[in-house]
Amino acid sequence: MSVLSAPVPLPLLREQIPAGAAWSLVLRRGEQLRLVALADGANASLLLHAVERPLERLCVPDTLKAQLQARVRPPMVLLSDAGRALVSMTGSSLDWHDALTGCSNQAQVHDRYGPSDYAADRNAWRQSARTGLLDELAKHGLGERDLAPTVNLFSKVAVADDARASVTFVPGHARAGDWVALRAELDVLLTLSTAPHPLDPRPSWAPSGLAVEVSPAEPPGADDPSRTFRAESARALAETERTVRSPR
Amino acid sequence: MSAPALDVVVPAGDGWIDVLPAGSRLRIVDLEGNQAVDTLLYDAHDPANRYSAVDTVREQGALYLSTGSVLRSTRGDALATIVQDTVGRHDTLGGACAQESNVVRYGPHTRHQHSCRTTFVRKGAERGLEPRDLTANINFFMNVPVTSGGGLTFQDGLSAPGKHVELRAERDLLVLLSCCPQLNNPCNGWNPTPVRLLRWDT
Numbered sequence: 086m087s088v089l090s091a092p093v094p095l096p097l098l099r100e101q102i103p104a105g106a107a108w109s110l111v112l113r114r115g116e117q118l119r120l121v122a123l124a125d126g127a128n129a130s131l132l133l134h135a136v137e138r139p140l141e142r143l144c145v146p147d148t149l150k151a152q153l154q155a156r157v158r159p160p161m162v163l164l165s166d167a168g169r170a171l172v173s174m175t176g177s178s179l180d181w182h183d184a185l186t187g188c189s190n191q192a193q194v195h196d197r198y199g200p201s202d203y204a205a206d207r208n209a210w211r212q213s214a215r216t217g218l219l220d221e222l223a224k225h226g227l228g229e230r231d232l233a234p235t236v237n238l239f240s241k242v243a244v245a246d247d248a249r250a251s252v253t254f255v256p257g258h259a260r261a262g263d264w265v266a267l268r269a270e271l272d273v274l275l276t277l278s279t280a281p282h283p284l285d286p287r288p289s290w291a292p293s294g295l296a297v298e299v300s301p302a303e304p305p306g307a308d309d310p311s312r313t314f315r316a317e318s319a320r321a322l323a324e325t326e327r328t329v330r331s332p333r
Numbered sequence: 334m335s336a337p338a339l340d341v342v343v344p345a346g347d348g349w350i351d352v353l354p355a356g357s358r359l360r361i362v363d364l365e366g367n368q369a370v371d372t373l374l375y376d377a378h379d380p381a382n383r384y385s386a387v388d389t390v391r392e393q394g395a396l397y398l399s400t401g402s403v404l405r406s407t408r409g410d411a412l413a414t415i416v417q418d419t420v421g422r423h424d425t426l427g428g429a430c431a432q433e434s435n436v437v438r439y440g441p442h443t444r445h446q447h448s449c450r451t452t453f454v455r456k457g458a459e460r461g462l463e464p465r466d467l468t469a470n471i472n473f474f475m476n477v478p479v480t481s482g483g484g485l486t487f488q489d490g491l492s493a494p495g496k497h498v499e500l501r502a503e504r505d506l507l508v509l510l511s512c513c514p515q516l517n518n519p520c521n522g523w524n525p526t527p528v529r530l531l532r533w534d535t
Contacts, residue, residue: 145387146428146469149485151437155426156483166450166467168433181483185396185426187387190409215407230465232407234387246481248422249395283391320437 098299102129102279104292105209107217109224109276110299111136112269114329117175117302120295121264122239125257127293128282129238130188130214132222133163133171136272139227141165145184145234151317155244157182157236160310162270162321169328170270170321173311175302177265179258183237185244186252188214189283198290211290214278221276238265239293240282254284261293268302268311270325339532345525346514348452350460352377353506356535358416360499361473361510364529367490367522369475369513371429371449373468374404374412377505380462382406386425386469396479398423398471404500407468412506417499420492424472426485429453430515439517452511460507472513473498475520489519 097116102108104124112118120129133143144166148154152161158180162170174182194213195201201211212220214235222231239259245251267275281292305312305322312319338357342364343349353359361370376382385407390396392405400418403411415423428434431450435443453467474492479485514525 140465144428144434144469146426147431147434147437150427150477150487151434153485154483155479155485158483164434164437166431166433168431168435168437185387186391187385190388192409229381229407234385234469244396244479244481244483248397249399250397250479251395252390253394317437320440324433324436 094301096298096300098297100297102295102297104294105212105280105290107212107221107278109221109274112273112275112299114269114271115302115304117266117268117300118275119264119266119298120238122259122261122293123296124293125260126285126287126291127239127259127263127279127295128285129277129279129295130218130235131238132218132233132235132276134227134231134274135165135171136274139225139231139274141167142231142233143171143236145236149184151321152315155185157184160314162311162318163236164321168321169325171273172267172269173305175266175268175311178263179239179265181241181258182265183240183242183282184234186237186242186284188218188235188237188278189280190215193283212280214280217278217280218276225274237282239263242284254282254286256286270322271329335533337531338534339530342527342529343512344527345512346447348456348511349530350456350507350509353502353508353532354534355502355504358499358501358533359508360497360531362495362497362529362531363474363492364494365526366494367474367492368526368528369515369520370473370528371511371513372471372473373453373509375507376406376412377507380466380507382408382410383466383468384412384471389425396426398425404471411503413500413502415498416501417497419496420474420498422476422491423498424475424477425469426479427472427475427477427487429470429511430513435517443517446516447514449511449513453509457509462509487518487520490522
């Protein structure tokens with residue numbers, strides 16, 4: 086018999102997402118994804134769609150208003166437009182992930198960083214988050230109508246207490262080594278781009294890659310922090326559990 | 334002022350969809366005060382190019398909408414401009430109420446209450462819009478203060494009887510709106526009421 090304590094589960098998947106790239110993965114209920122920034126100033130513009138019904142997708146307004154937040158942070162749940170918790174943010178070294186200011190588009194990337202094309206830049210050809218997300222969604226039969234507001238992991242856009250609620254990008258928010266963990270509450274298609282945040286003021290294109298690790302996750306118990314965060318968070322998890330019933 | 338090309342009242346809890354030609358102006362009048370009007374805009378000729386709350390917020394550098402706000406699409410195009418606003422501030426973070434989000438926010442007893450999303454689905458279908466065409470909307474006359482600490486609340490509206498907001502269409506638009514039937518928070522002053530729509534063409 087082993088003298089070791091409970092075995093640490095081996096990662097089911099370990100890989101890296103390059104800087105400025107788009108990526109997608111189906112994360113199954115019972116799995117957890119950990120993303121680690123490989124350089125300073127990381128950004129990951131994230132979309133979520135329910136695998137069984139891609140019509141159902143991440144709803145930033147419902148995520149924020151149900152939990153009375155203007156940002157995403159642990160232990161919030163990320164809600165779909167059908168009132169279900171898609172994933173729970175079980176942990177992060179950062180207490181603020183932007184959900185207010187959307188992702189970069191090709192015109193904005195051109196205006197900020199200048200022209201870029203394949204002939205000159207080969208595979209360093211700069212792709213906006215919108216371009217990359219659309220390319221990646223297309224692999225799953227989804228398109229422009231399936232794009233919704235993103236959560237911009239690792240980025241902070243502060244809100245001022247002024248009459249317009251002005252928004253300002255906070256430079257230097259995420260450093261190399263910062264991380265975020267998402268637990269799938271049902272099977273979800275994650276689509277993300279590591280292109281820079283559209284409000285990142287750095288004059289040169291300096292995206293960060295991410296290290297990815299998928300590992301098994303225990304289902305959220307009665308005392309799970311994402312369930313006890315707010316009554317609304319608990320009801321969102323209950324709505325998922327009401328519709329995704331496990332055999333006993 | 335010339336006679337309006339359109340003058341209709343949208344009853345409490347009901348919806349409306351129609352084309353707003355480029356250059357025309359749509360005035361939404363909050364007849365009895367504090368009535369949220371959940372609104373979506375589409376390029377009339379290419380509905381995939383639709384209103385984007387987050388692109389609008391980023392490009393204007395502020396969360397609240399008011400006079401001068403350019404309402405942008407997912408492709409970054411200017412769909413409409415707010416040219417008049419006697420309220421001072423409108424929300425675009427709070428989204429629309431739905432049966433399912435009501436359950437999350439208020440409990441299972443609200444599952445069968447009427448909601449903006451149902452109105453959007455029903456009225457949108459009249460012009461070929463499907464649920465995947467629904468996205469984060471504008472909430473005219475709704476007050477959702479956000480704090481620098483990252484908090485967000487739903488509060489009594491700043492609107493009052495007779496206050497209005499007016500949009501100018503920057504291209505031919507399809508406008509879908511819901512006179513919000515929400516009874517569980519102060520966005521409609523706990524009493525959903527009708528709004529009046531007026532349109533002037535150039």
